[in-house]
Amino acid sequence: MKNYRNLLLAAISACAFSNVMAQTTVETPVRGPSANAPTRNVQESTFETGTILKKDLRWNSKIPLNKTYGELTDAQKAELHKMYESLPPGDEPPFPAEGIKPIFTAIKNAQRVLQARGSLDLAVTVGPDGKAIKVDDFSHLRSTQMADLAQQVLLLTKYKPGICSGTPCTMQYRFTQKLKG
Numbered sequence: 001m002k003n004y005r006n007l008l009l010a011a012i013s014a015c016a017f018s019n020v021m022a023q024t025t026v027e028t029p030v031r032g033p034s035a036n037a038p039t040r041n042v043q044e045s046t047f048e049t050g051t052i053l054k055k056d057l058r059w060n061s062k063i064p065l066n067k068t069y070g071e072l073t074d075a076q077k078a079e080l081h082k083m084y085e086s087l088p089p090g091d092e093p094p095f096p097a098e099g100i101k102p103i104f105t106a107i108k109n110a111q112r113v114l115q116a117r118g119s120l121d122l123a124v125t126v127g128p129d130g131k132a133i134k135v136d137d138f139s140h141l142r143s144t145q146m147a148d149l150a151q152q153v154l155l156l157t158k159y160k161p162g163i164c165s166g167t168p169c170t171m172q173y174r175f176t177q178k179l180k181g
Contacts, residue, residue, distance in 0.1 A: 062075075062076060062079045063076055063079055063080055063100065064076065064099075064100075065099060065100045065101040065104055066099055066101050067099050068095070068096075068097065068098065068099050068160070069092070069095035069160050070160075071099075080093060080095070081093065083174055088165075090163075090165075090166070091162070091163055091164050091165070092160075092162060092163040093162050093171060093173065094124075094126035094130075094159045094160060094161055094162040094171050094172070094173040095159060095160045095173065096157050096158075096159055096160075096173070097130065097157075097158040097159055097160050098157075098158070100175075102157065103153055103154065103157055103175065104177070106149075106153045107120070107146075107149075107150055107153065107177060110146060110149050110150075111146065111179055114143065114145055114146050114149075116141050116142065116143050116145070116146035116179045117141065117142050117179055117180060118139065118140045118141035118142060118178075118179055119139060119140050119141070119176065119177065119178045119179065120139050120141070120146065120147065120150050120175065120176060120177045120178075120179060121137075121138040121139050121140070121174075121175075121176045122135050122136065122137055122138070122139065122147075122150060122151060122154055122174070122175045122176075123135070123136040123138065123172045123173070123174050123175075124154045124155070124157075124159070124172060124173045124174075124175065125170060125171075125172050126159045126161055126162060126170065126171060126172070126173055127161065127170050128161050128167075128168035128169055128170060129161065129168070130158055130159045130160060130161045130168075131158070131159070132154060132155045132156075132157060132159065133170070134155075135151040135154050135155055136172075137151060141179070146179065150175070154175060159173060
């Protein structure tokens with residue numbers, strides 16, 4: 001778990017540094033009649049009016065962050081099963097072994113730095129051993145940094161494998177989150 005946190009902190013700081021470098025702009029001198037006019041650099045974060053306070057992410061799902069699959073109520077499990085169109089009765093989808101909170105916390109911490117806008121929509125293929133095999137990205141984000149970081153977090157997460165006909169099987173786990181900068 002300590003290595004996981006260290007890797008996450010390194011990824012967040014690397015993304016933050018590259019984001020700061022990407023926002024640095026160089027002004028070129030203006031030639032012509034308006035050469036003496038004042039110039040202003042505009043960054044993406046100033047396009048909208050409103051508060052300059054950064055907003056924290058909120059979890060808007062009926063599936064709680066702090067529970068493992070075994071701790072979910074029947075209603076919460078039914079809500080999770082709704083996300084799988086053709087999951088036969090008795091089968092179980094994969095689920096983060098420690099619950100969703102470690103994933104959400106990592107993405108929330110990265111969002112404080114990156115201020116990404118859009119929605120994360122990722123599908124993690126989880127093998128019968130509970131390890132992530134790959135992540136498919138269906139996100140709609142202006143910047144790919146948050147999607148890349150979220151993919152890494154999901155790949156490092158240990159999962160309860162999906163259950164097909166009573167045995168562990170390969171299945172996808174879907175993670176979605178709306179982001180507002």
